[in-house]
Amino acid sequence: MSKYPSYMKRYFIRLMIFISLYMAILIGGLSWMNSINPPDDPIPSVLALLTALPILGVFWTIFRLLVEIDDEYQRFLMTKQIVIGTAMTLAITTVWQFLNAYDVLLQGPQWIGVIWLAMFGIAGGLVRWKA
């Protein structure tokens, strides 16, 4: 019997595709933009959108996994992981936002998607620890 169920194989393949695309677009986009310095107006916007798209793909991959898991206990763990990851992200960004509102920090919450992905990873460890 295969080590990973089919839904996990699809998850890993999709994840690898979107992360590879992200790396290629990010590195290629930044290199290209620097080579035509200063770029014309629509180019930075187009590159920004193109770079964001694979990250949206990563989010889609995670939520698609939730739909495709045919093992109800694993789906329960995954749901817990998403909820805890989201709660931790909200806690961090709320505190960060108020630190900014009271002028403790110069900038408000940034890179919220990246924070969510990091918290999703941490939540995965917490949820599966002794699960």
Place this chain on the structure above:
Amino acid sequence: MKNRLKVLRAERDWSQADLAGHLGVSRQSINAIETGKYDPSLPLAFKISDLFDLTIEQVFLRS
């Protein structure tokens, strides 16, 4: 919810992985059900009891 899954499995000399294979779920799921960490849905409970040729009440006990 308590259950007799571990006993029923032992009677057939099945490992958790064997039972998981029969039910099409992960070994982790069987462990979670056996240890009472997770109560299965009604469809899975029926599937488990059907596999052992028992009724749900003979597999799962009222706490």
